[in-house]
Amino acid sequence: MAFGASMRWPRISSSEGVDMKKVAIGAGLLASVVGCAMGATVTVTTGSNVTDIDFFTGTIADLPGPDGKVSMAEAMIATNNTPGHDRIEFAIPQNEWLMQWLYPGRAVLVQGNFRANDSVEIDATTQTAFTGDTYAGGNEVAIYGSTIYLNADNSSICGFDGIPLQVSGDNSHVFDNTGNTNITLFDSHGTLVENNIAGTIKIDRCNNCVVVGNVTTRVRVQGWVSEFGTGPASNNRIGGPTLAERNYITGYGTHSGEGFPSGTTVEIFDNDGTIVENNWIGTLPDGVTSGSTASTQGVGFTGTNTNVTIRNNQIAGILGIGIGPHYVGYLVGWGVYVTGTGSNITIENNTIGLDANGDPLGSVFGIEVADYFAGPVDGVTISGNEIAGHLISGVYVRTGVNGVDIMGNSIHDNADLGIDLYEGPSGIGVTANDALDVDTGANGLQNFPVLVDAYGTPASVQIVGTLNSMADSSYRVEFFASSACDPSGHGEGERFLGSAVVLTNGSGDAVFDVTLPASVAAGEAITATATDLLTASTSEFSACIAAEAGASCPGDTNGDNVCDLADLTNVLFGFGQSGAPYANGDVNGDGVTDLADISDVLFAFGSGC
Secondary structure, three states: OOOOOOOOOEEEEOEEEEOOOOOOOOOOHHHHOOOOOEEEEEEEOOOOOEEEEOOOOOOOOHHHOOOOOOOOHHHHHHHHHHOOOOEEOOOOOOOHOOOOOOOOOEEEEOOOOEEEOOOOOOHHHHHHHHHHOOOOOOOOEEEEOOOEEEOOOOEEEOEEEEEEEEEEEOEEEEOOOEEEEEEEEEEEOEEEEOOEEEEEEEOOOOOOEEEEEOOOEEEEEEEEEHHHHOOOOOOEEEEOHHHHHHHHHHOOOOOOOOOEEEEEEEEEEEEEEEEEEEEEEEEEEOOOOOOOOOEEEEEEOOOOEEEEEEEOOOOOOOEOOOOOOOOOOOOEEEEEEEEEEEEEEEEEEEHHHHOOOEEEEOOOOEEEEEEOOOOOOOEEEEEEEEEEOOOOOOEEEOOOOOEEEEOEEEEEEOOOOOEEEOOOOOOOOOOOOHHHOOOOOOOOOOOEEEEEEEEOOOOOOOEEEEOOOOOEEEEEEEEEEEOOOOOEEEOOOOOOEEEEEEEOOOOEEEEEEEEEEOOOOOOOEEEEEEEEEOOOOOOOOEEEEEEEOOOOOOOOOOOOOEHHHHHHHHHHHHOOOOOOOOOHHHOOOOOOOOHHHHHHHHHHHHOOO
């Protein structure tokens, strides 16, 4: 049967989730499977576990045996003992189908020794070609009581329904399997897993493996460095930049005997160089329905992880709900949870807490960086994300953690703070600034800026304020606008406006007067954060101030819609003065004509409105 002859992709329904009638590989993908010369083809004709060829010497030439039938176990024996890259097909007549009470509409292979120790291609879609599309829920070949092991390099398997599968050979290909197929890659390198309907996909001590286009409940990437000294799992990729590479990872969790929910949907354990990209994590493929009421972590980090990137994913619907007898209604959940040790963890350009329609479907915390078990987790960058819809904080940083750089995000509509740095027993709430920023804790309890004035126009916004922190130090101050201030009076930051670098003096003070090319309407809430450029630790959000309507043309003191020498003259005339007749020189409206006004005129000099 030619590859691509039965292209059956999953049909996505917003009301029913996934139509499990799936799949075959598309034309042109065969080249990505194996590069070996094709050997002989074996056709399995019975589901019974019968063997009448010699286990150690039987080859394809010995098939069929005396009984005239070929079982899956015999096909494995024969291909293992026949040199070259062979192929196994299926043509099991319906009068040979077993266990129809349990597996209706499928040819069932009963338990046997299904280990491929020589390069092989196992194509169960050939059974569909032989007997037709007999099972509406998936593919037409199932296995009872056994696991298929692909131990040889350059092997492939497709077209099964609900089988346990372990791949330890390198450069293999697992595709187009349906049902609750559990796929484990064990010490397999360069293997491609795509277009499966799966229960769990586990990458165990593997390098350079790719998982794309699957619908699965969870993905686990494990290195086992400290336990077995075999890791880390390196340079694996879950998803990719195109729609065809997106995995729909719908959510995994269980309830304890007490009813407490727990489960990680994407597990990152002892990884280096892993990329998790463009997946929908926590919802059914409709993007709006939570996939599990027991999953408590969308992406969870444990162990030692370096150079891991989580980007461009939708992470939503991760909210474990407790059940009886003791946790009825108890809520637990993190969109992303980082603990353990490591460095250079990047969480960027994700949507965390909103469904595919942009409606809230959040967790308890959007992102938490914690330090429960090992050393501090330094070097975590959280940038360009939209983090919204969570029951407590958008970003929560625990004591003992430094170097969490929170930059350029849209953080809004979280029930508590947008950014919360843990402080003492109370844990949650605004942490007050202190003189010279000498306190310690989460992200060093970095002081936030204090905003004084903000003037918005359709073309720019001018923001004036101060920062008190460590003496003689550099800080990145980021500015945000929101439609309304958070009830706490601090934050959030719905729209990133831009940033500026400020330098504190010997007293720890910096004054800034920044004009940014961003549209801000009068009445919008303006906030800011400060990040220590030495430690990369970001503060909580500042208190809000309301933007005032600024001049229609910044620097235009006389209303002629151009900033020129006349405006500079007005400023110089009124320099150091206040009130009439010097008010025209007060460009920023702070009541006095000073260097800040000269800076505004010079910044816009020669420009028109």
